[in-house]
Amino acid sequence: MDVLVAGGTGFIGRALCRVLIDRGHGVTAVSRTPDADDLPGAVETVAADVTGPNLGSIVDGHDGVVNLVALPSHVQPRDRSHDAVHFEATRRLVAASERTGVERFVQLSGLGVESGIETAYFRAKRRSERVVRESDLEWVIYRPSVVFGDGCAFVPFVERMVPPLVTPLPGGGRMALQPIWVDDLAPMLADGLEADRHVGQCYEIGGPERLTLAETVTLIRGGGVVVPIPMSVAAVAAMLVDPVPWIPFGRDQYRVLTVDNTTADNDVTAFGVAPESLRTLSASLEGPEVSL
Numbered sequence: 001m002d003v004l005v006a007g008g009t010g011f012i013g014r015a016l017c018r019v020l021i022d023r024g025h026g027v028t029a030v031s032r033t034p035d036a037d038d039l040p041g042a043v044e045t046v047a048a049d050v051t052g053p054n055l056g057s058i059v060d061g062h063d064g065v066v067n068l069v070a071l072p073s074h075v076q077p078r079d080r081s082h083d084a085v086h087f088e089a090t091r092r093l094v095a096a097s098e099r100t101g102v103e104r105f106v107q108l109s110g111l112g113v114e115s116g117i118e119t120a121y122f123r124a125k126r127r128s129e130r131v132v133r134e135s136d137l138e139w140v141i142y143r144p145s146v147v148f149g150d151g152c153a154f155v156p157f158v159e160r161m162v163p164p165l166v167t168p169l170p171g172g173g174r175m176a177l178q179p180i181w182v183d184d185l186a187p188m189l190a191d192g193l194e195a196d197r198h199v200g201q202c203y204e205i206g207g208p209e210r211l212t213l214a215e216t217v218t219l220i221r222g223g224g225v226v227v228p229i230p231m232s233v234a235a236v237a238a239m240l241v242d243p244v245p246w247i248p249f250g251r252d253q254y255r256v257l258t259v260d261n262t263t264a265d266n267d268v269t270a271f272g273v274a275p276e277s278l279r280t281l282s283a284s285l286e287g288p289e290v291s292l
């Protein structure tokens, strides 16, 4: 099939484009500033802002659309809001897909959108999911936990922000994550385009390990001691620094730390995958295996 990958030059997009090309699909990657260097030669690139009008001519001629457009969730948005990027991109891509006869629409949401935590990112993702569900398209929604792998933003962010020896973390970093490797996730996204049994499904996707934030940070830093900051102190700090655009911590980031980002039932099994067969973060970092 011919697939348009919006955000196809991003971290998850590049991995997905590789899988789609390997499986014999035609692939067009769209982003504002596409750089074909990290993509297989067979991928066509198109430069466009998918939050703007006139997407019809870009979407036309494709059988499937995958929406991977992102405003990174771990940074404080500066000039653009999560709604303006995530929701607008989804609304316009869905409308253009309906108009031009696209059949399958794959939407990347995020684990935790229905956790009861109110952040601008989760709100925009929930609104986006609604547009997709209410469309005439054959849709599949994925809600992954944090995704790691070559070119991810998460590991370098931790390396940059966290001091090497002593790591102060709100609540001691007790909230849990379920990191999934990008090259384990990408084939599942491709399956969503290809197999009819996935239509109308919303999948919560996680990796094989449930790691606390403290364990995750310690793994990435290769050691160090975690010093707990009381949650009440972190809440006040988050409120105070919230308006400062260059500090990557604020009220939304604090809220995310109050609840686990893990699956109830890991839906990787819907793709014939056993969770324990997936790559661990520790293996990816080539560090020692973590025993939990």
Ligand SMILES: NC(=O)c1ccc[n+]([C@@H]2O[C@H](COP(=O)([O-])OP(=O)(O)OC[C@H]3O[C@@H](n4cnc5c(N)ncnc54)[C@H](OP(=O)(O)O)[C@@H]3O)[C@@H](O)[C@H]2O)c1
Residues within 6 Å of the ligand: 006, 007, 008, 009, 010, 011, 012, 013, 030, 031, 032, 033, 034, 048, 049, 050, 051, 067, 068, 069, 070, 071, 072, 085, 089, 108, 109, 110, 111, 143, 144, 145, 146, 147, 148, 154
């Ligand atoms: N990475 C994770 O841990 C994770 C976890 C859960 C869910 N997700 C979701 O998975 C999806 C992909 O994430 P990712 O980590 O691959 O993001 P990413 O690396 O930041 O890639 C985002 C892509 O979107 C493009 N883009 C951004 N704004 C655009 C616009 N207005 N018009 C056209 N293209 C635009 C970017 O290219 P340009 O900047 O050149 O436009 C880039 O290709 C997102 O929906 C994200 O919320 C990611």
